[in-house]
Amino acid sequence: MSIKSVARVRASGVLFLAGLLVSCLFLLPVEAGPYLDSAHGNSFYGVNRMVLDSQYANFATGNCAHCHETHASIAGADPLPAGGPSAHTLFAGNFNSARTLQPYLETDNFCFVCHSETSGQQVVNQDYSTTFGGGTAGTGPQAIMTAFNQNSYHNLFDIWSFLQNNLFYPGFNSDSNPCGACHDPHLAKRNWDATQAGFPLLSSISRPDLIGSLWGETELMSSFLGYEAPYAFATSREPAGIGDVAGVKTPDYVSFCTSCHDQNNVIWSTTLNREVKKINWGNTGLGTSKHGDLTREGNNSFREPYATAAAIKTNFVLSCLDCHEPHGAINIMLLRSRANGENLEAVLTSTDTLGFLCKRCHSDDLIAAAGTGAANGWEYVHHLATGAPYPQAACGNCHGTGGGIGGGVGGEPIGCGHCHGHGLNDSVLGANQSGRITF
Amino acid sequence: MMDKRWVVFVFLVVGLLPPVFCRAAVTGDCSSCHTMHNSEGGAPVAHTFKITGGVDFSPTPIRNLLKTDCLGCHSSAGAETIGDLGGQQVPIVFNTTEPTYPPDGSTTSTLAGGNFHWLLSKGGAYGHDVYGIAATVTTPPASAPGGVDRTGGCVHCHGSLATSQSGCEGCHVAEHHIGGNAFADREQGWYRFLGSVMLKPANFDTSPEGVTGIESPDWEQNPSSTQHNTYQGSIGPYSSYLESGSINQKCAGCHGRFHAETLSTSTWIRHPVDVAIPNAGEFVGMTTYNPLVPVARRNVSPADANFTTITRGSDLVSCISCHRAHGSPYPAMLRWAYRDWPGIDSHTLQPAFNGCAVCHTNKS
Numbered sequence: 001m002s003i004k005s006v007a008r009v010r011a012s013g014v015l016f017l018a019g020l021l022v023s024c025l026f027l028l029p030v031e032a033g034p035y036l037d038s039a040h041g042n043s044f045y046g047v048n049r050m051v052l053d054s055q056y057a058n059f060a061t062g063n064c065a066h067c068h069e070t071h072a073s074i075a076g077a078d079p080l081p082a083g084g085p086s087a088h089t090l091f092a093g094n095f096n097s098a099r100t101l102q103p104y105l106e107t108d109n110f111c112f113v114c115h116s117e118t119s120g121q122q123v124v125n126q127d128y129s130t131t132f133g134g135g136t137a138g139t140g141p142q143a144i145m146t147a148f149n150q151n152s153y154h155n156l157f158d159i160w161s162f163l164q165n166n167l168f169y170p171g172f173n174s175d176s177n178p179c180g181a182c183h184d185p186h187l188a189k190r191n192w193d194a195t196q197a198g199f200p201l202l203s204s205i206s207r208p209d210l211i212g213s214l215w216g217e218t219e220l221m222s223s224f225l226g227y228e229a230p231y232a233f234a235t236s237r238e239p240a241g242i243g244d245v246a247g248v249k250t251p252d253y254v255s256f257c258t259s260c261h262d263q264n265n266v267i268w269s270t271t272l273n274r275e276v277k278k279i280n281w282g283n284t285g286l287g288t289s290k291h292g293d294l295t296r297e298g299n300n301s302f303r304e305p306y307a308t309a310a311a312i313k314t315n316f317v318l319s320c321l322d323c324h325e326p327h328g329a330i331n332i333m334l335l336r337s338r339a340n341g342e343n344l345e346a347v348l349t350s351t352d353t354l355g356f357l358c359k360r361c362h363s364d365d366l367i368a369a370a371g372t373g374a375a376n377g378w379e380y381v382h383h384l385a386t387g388a389p390y391p392q393a394a395c396g397n398c399h400g401t402g403g404g405i406g407g408g409v410g411g412e413p414i415g416c417g418h419c420h421g422h423g424l425n426d427s428v429l430g431a432n433q434s435g436r437i438t439f
Numbered sequence: 440m441m442d443k444r445w446v447v448f449v450f451l452v453v454g455l456l457p458p459v460f461c462r463a464a465v466t467g468d469c470s471s472c473h474t475m476h477n478s479e480g481g482a483p484v485a486h487t488f489k490i491t492g493g494v495d496f497s498p499t500p501i502r503n504l505l506k507t508d509c510l511g512c513h514s515s516a517g518a519e520t521i522g523d524l525g526g527q528q529v530p531i532v533f534n535t536t537e538p539t540y541p542p543d544g545s546t547t548s549t550l551a552g553g554n555f556h557w558l559l560s561k562g563g564a565y566g567h568d569v570y571g572i573a574a575t576v577t578t579p580p581a582s583a584p585g586g587v588d589r590t591g592g593c594v595h596c597h598g599s600l601a602t603s604q605s606g607c608e609g610c611h612v613a614e615h616h617i618g619g620n621a622f623a624d625r626e627q628g629w630y631r632f633l634g635s636v637m638l639k640p641a642n643f644d645t646s647p648e649g650v651t652g653i654e655s656p657d658w659e660q661n662p663s664s665t666q667h668n669t670y671q672g673s674i675g676p677y678s679s680y681l682e683s684g685s686i687n688q689k690c691a692g693c694h695g696r697f698h699a700e701t702l703s704t705s706t707w708i709r710h711p712v713d714v715a716i717p718n719a720g721e722f723v724g725m726t727t728y729n730p731l732v733p734v735a736r737r738n739v740s741p742a743d744a745n746f747t748t749i750t751r752g753s754d755l756v757s758c759i760s761c762h763r764a765h766g767s768p769y770p771a772m773l774r775w776a777y778r779d780w781p782g783i784d785s786h787t788l789q790p791a792f793n794g795c796a797v798c799h800t801n802k803s
Contacts, residue, residue: 033796033802033803034802034803036781041781043782058778059778060781060782061782063778063779063780064802070709072708072709073584074771075584087708088706089707089709089710173704173706186801
C-alpha cells in the first residue's frame with residue numbers, strides 16, 4: 001500500500017470517527033437538568049400519554065404535555081382523558097378528596113392514571129420489601145395504586161387534610177395531590193433501577209417541609225451512628241443487597257418520616273378513626289423508643305447482623321423503612337412483608353402476631369432453642385434469657401385470668417401489641433411491670 | 440436676515456436624520472401602492488399574490504385604489520423576509536420559499552410575528568388560517584379554539600379568518616399613512632396596526648383602542664436580548680375591546696377561554712397570561728430577556744425599548760411568549776419545538792430547545 005493510500009485510509013478513519021462522534025452528539029440532547037434527571041423527564045422511560053390519547057405519539061417521551069395541558073385543548077378539543085381543565089393544568093383531577101378511604105380508583109388520584117396496573121403507562125413500581133429488601137420480584141404489589149389498596153395504607157385523604165394550608169408545609173393547598181407531600185414529580189428519580197449510575201441513592205422523595213429538593217441522596221442513615229443496615233439477601237445488606245453496614249447507601253428515612261410523624265404533630269387517621277401515634281425517635285421527652293435513639297437495656301436477644309454489631313454499636317437506631325412500607329402493605333400498620341433478609345412467615349392481621357416481624361431481628365424460642373422451642377414463641381426472651389425482665393414466679397399475675405390483660409388468659413402468651421409498639425411500655429402489667437421502655 | 444450657512448446646516452441635519460424615523464409608516468411615491476384607474480398601457484394593475492407563485496392581475500379594482508391587498512405586499516416567492524416596495528422596506532409574513540427558523544439574523548430569518556409559510560406547507564395547526572392562504576371557509580365555525588360561540592357576522596373573525604370578510608383585517612387595522620415611530624400607540628396607528636377592529640371608526644381615523652408596543656427596526660429579523668420588540672401586557676381585567684393595550688387582549692378576543700385560568704382557590708387550570716412572572720421560586724432564575732420566549736411589559740413607554748433585564752413581579756407572561764401569531768414550523772404556532780423536547784427538534788434536527796424552562800428554570 002502506498003503512503004498516499006495509507007494516508008487516505010487514515011483520513012477516512014478519522015473522518016468516520018469524527019462522523020460517529022458528531023452523530024452521537026447529534027442523537028443525545030445536550031441539555032441536562034433536574035427534570036431530565038427525573039423519572040418523569042427521562043426521554044426513554046419518562047412520561048408518555050400516548051396510551052390514553054394516540055395523538056401524544058407525536059410528543060417526545062418525557063415532554064411536559066404528557067401531564068400538563070396548557071389550554072386543555074388541542075385543535076379545539078380536550079385531549080383524552082377528557083374532562084376539561086384541571087388544577088395545575090393537569091389532564092385530570094389532581095385528587096378526589098371525597099375518597100376518604102380505600103379502595104382507590106385511577107380517577108381518584110392523578111398519579112394513579114399511570115401508576116396503576118390497569119391504566120395509562122401502567123408503571124411498574126414494587127414495594128420496598130421487594131425493591132430494596134431482597135424480596136422476589138413480581139410477588140408483591142406491582143403498582144403504587146395496588147400498594148395503596150392493600151390491608152393497610154398511608155391514607156391519602158389524611159395526608160391531604162394534614163398538609164393543606166399548614167404553615168410548616170408550604171405550597172400545599174386543597175388542589176394539591178397528597179402524593180406530592182413526599183414526591184416532587186419534576187424531581188423524583190427512578191430509584192429502583194440497579195442499572196442506573198447512582199443506584200441505590202437515586203432519590204424519589206422530597207421532604208414535605210423542604211419543597212423543591214430531593215431528600216436522601218446526601219442525607220443518609222449513616223448520620224445516625226447507631227444505624228446498622230439489615231440484611232437484604234443472606235448476608236448482603238439493604239438496600240438491594242448492595243447496601244453499606246453503616247447506612248451510607250440508605251436515605252435518612254428517620255428525618256424524612258418524622259418531618260410529619262414526630263412527637264408533636266396531631267395527625268388524624270380516618271382509617272383507624274383515631275390519631276396516629278406520635279413518634280419520638282430521640283432520647284428525651286415522652287414516647288422515646290429503643291428502636292430509636294434510646295439506650296438499650298437488659299436482654300435483647302439479637303439475631304444477625306445485630307448480634308455481632310451490638311458489641312460495637314451500643315445503641316441501634318433503626319430506619320423507619322426497616323420495618324414499614326411507605327405506601328401500603330399486606331400487613332397491619334404498613335409493616336413490611338420481608339425484613340432483615342427473610343420473608344415474614346405469616347400475614348400480620350393484628351398486633352397479637354407482631355412477633356412474626358420481631359423475630360426477623362430478635363430470637364424467638366425456635367431460634368434460641370429454648371423456652372417453648374416454638375416459632376414465634378417468646379418465653380425465652382421474656383423469662384429465661386440473661387437479663388430477661390419477668391421472672392417465672394407468679395405466672396397467673398400476668399397470664400392468668402387475674403392478670404387482667406386482654407388475650408392473656410389461661411397461661412396463653414400475651415399479645416405483643418399490649419407492650420410493643422411506638423411509645424409503649426409494659427405498664428399494662430400493673431404491679432408486675434418492669435419499668436422498661438418496651439419498644 | 441438669516442445667515443445662509445444656517446439654512447445649509449438645517450438642511451444637512453434634516454437630511455442626515457436616520458431613516459428609522461420614517462420606517463413604520465409607508466412613505467414614498469403614492470404610485471408604489473396606489474393606482475388611479477387600475478390601468479397601465481391598457482392592462483390592469485390590480486393584482487393579488489398567488490400562493491403557487493406569481494401574481495394574478497385583475498380588471499376589478501381594489502378598494503382605496505390599492506394596487507394589491509395585504510398579501511400582495513407582505514408576501515414573497517423567495518425566502519427573504521424583508522422586501523422592498525419603491526424603496527420602502529416591507530416586512531414579509533408569507534414566504535412561499537421556506538424562511539429560516541429560528542431567526543438567525545440572515546436575510547431569510549423569520550420575523551417576529553412568524554410566517555404563514557408553514558400554514559401552507561404543513562397545515563392549519565401551523566399558522567393562523569387567513570384568507571388567501573388557507574382554504575377559504577364558506578361556513579365558518581362558531582368559535583375559534585378557546586373561544587365562545589358567536590353568531591351572524593361575528594363568526595367571520597371569531598370563528599375563522601379564512602373568509603373573505605376577515606383575513607388579515609380580522610386582526611389588523613391598517614394605518615399606513617400615519618405614525619412612523621417605533622413606539623406605537625394610537626397616534627402611530629397602534630403596534631403593528633393591531634387596533635380594535637370592532638371600534639374602527641370611519642376612514643381616516645384610527646381605532647380608539649389597540650395594542651401598544653415598540654417595534655424593532657428590523658421586525659426582529661435579527662433579535663437578541665438587546666434588540667427586540669417590546670410588547671405591552673396588562674393584568675386586567677379587561678372591560679372593552681383593547682382598552683388595556685395588551686397584545687394578549689387582542690388574542691383573547693377570539694381565544695378568550697384560554698384566558699380563564701384559575702379555580703376559586705387561585706390554582707391555575709390553564710397556563711396563565713397577563714400574569715406577573717413571580718419573583719420567587721424557580722422564576723428567580725429568569726433574568727435576561729429572551730426574544731425566543733418574550734415577556735410583556737406593563738404601561739410600555741419609549742424607555743422600555745430593548746429592555747434586557749426581566750423585571751420579575753411586574754413583567755408578564757404573554758400569549759406570544761409561546762406562540763407566533765402568523766405561524767411557525769411547529770404545531771399550535773409555537774415558538775420552539777415544544778412537542779419534541781426532550782429529544783430532537785423535528786424542524787432543525789438539533790436537540791430541541793426547552794422553551795418552558797426559560798421561565799420554569801427548574802424544569803430543565
